[in-house]
Amino acid sequence: MRIPQFQNNILVVNGVIIVVWLQLCSQVAAVSNPLWILETKNTFCYNPNLGCGPANWPETCHTGRHQSPIDIQAPKVSIYKRWTHFTFNQPYTSSQSTFYARNTGHSFQAQFEEGVTPSSSLTVGGAMLSEDYRFGQLHFHWGSEHTVNGLRYPLELHIVHYNTIKYHSLMDAISAENDPTALAVFAIFFQVGEENPALEPLVRAATRSMEVQDEYTHYSTPINVEHLLPEKLSFVRYSGSLTTPPCTENVVWTVFRHPVTISSRQIKTFQRVRNDDGELYTNYRPTQPVNGRRVETYGVPGLRQLAFVTHNKGGIAIWWDRLVDILSSLLQFTQRQLSSQVAFWRQALENALHMFSSSSISLPFTDLHLLF
Numbered sequence: 001m002r003i004p005q006f007q008n009n010i011l012v013v014n015g016v017i018i019v020v021w022l023q024l025c026s027q028v029a030a031v032s033n034p035l036w037i038l039e040t041k042n043t044f045c046y047n048p049n050l051g052c053g054p055a056n057w058p059e060t061c062h063t064g065r066h067q068s069p070i071d072i073q074a075p076k077v078s079i080y081k082r083w084t085h086f087t088f089n090q091p092y093t094s095s096q097s098t099f100y101a102r103n104t105g106h107s108f109q110a111q112f113e114e115g116v117t118p119s120s121s122l123t124v125g126g127a128m129l130s131e132d133y134r135f136g137q138l139h140f141h142w143g144s145e146h147t148v149n150g151l152r153y154p155l156e157l158h159i160v161h162y163n164t165i166k167y168h169s170l171m172d173a174i175s176a177e178n179d180p181t182a183l184a185v186f187a188i189f190f191q192v193g194e195e196n197p198a199l200e201p202l203v204r205a206a207t208r209s210m211e212v213q214d215e216y217t218h219y220s221t222p223i224n225v226e227h228l229l230p231e232k233l234s235f236v237r238y239s240g241s242l243t244t245p246p247c248t249e250n251v252v253w254t255v256f257r258h259p260v261t262i263s264s265r266q267i268k269t270f271q272r273v274r275n276d277d278g279e280l281y282t283n284y285r286p287t288q289p290v291n292g293r294r295v296e297t298y299g300v301p302g303l304r305q306l307a308f309v310t311h312n313k314g315g316i317a318i319w320w321d322r323l324v325d326i327l328s329s330l331l332q333f334t335q336r337q338l339s340s341q342v343a344f345w346r347q348a349l350e351n352a353l354h355m356f357s358s359s360s361i362s363l364p365f366t367d368l369h370l371l372f
């Protein structure tokens, strides 16, 4: 199974390290075609040869200008700066919860409560998300929906969160129109490799749901949502839509750059999921035009990444990425030190002048911090 790899070049502009991706090679799983959540049971499908296929999905799916998924093209810009860290609450990082799962006929979906309006205590914020978002459900697309330089991974996980400030439930947020921040969906790519133990409870559940559409089943083996995320949380951010009808443009997308592994046995389980018509071989929507949207890539330097350097045995591109993280962290540290020094000396100077001058003197130092 071939995967994409990247190499970075660095620019520094106004104290911000900008990393331009140079594509080394782009090789991904050549997987054929498939989705998510709505309760619109089989009113749409992924088979391009059927009337229910993507070419015949309704209205916004064709008229919208901010549709998803998209092809993420290199070279892109990585922006390494402060305040890009995610803030997961304690339940998100430690919760080992049993779950309910079902074959929706369009995907395999899991959540922590039975029913169509799931909510949980898991919240995430930070990383330029405008609000805190609450975990609602997760589901899979076999054949990734987003592509990287036109190349497709064999599997993509969508972790769906909704805006807790504005909406009482996941379904309220999904139904929201004219709100580009109603939902925050995390997309995680999978590449074929070693077994993924964090995924195994879901794989076992998918095995039991392959032929049975629309029934919730409770599974007593717990899952930890955070363990499904990549070790390194660099990501691509853009504003987009649901990838299934009605394709509402109300999603803040976070597509993590670094794939996680899944064994060929595990991925075959998802590929065997069927709907009532026996049709669901793949479930990804074709990529949509970017139409001038900002598609930004953020690196997330920090202690977690620095610690990972000593454990990672990846190739040159991965080590280069780690080096960029370290340099970025050092730069931020230096910036903070310089800023505090400037503040100290400015205050000292102002105090001295205040003591030795008349009160009518004012000094043009208020913007000094802008230098840093």
Ligand SMILES: [Zn+2]
Residues within 6 Å of the ligand: 035, 036, 139, 140, 141, 158, 243
């Ligand atoms: Zn999805």
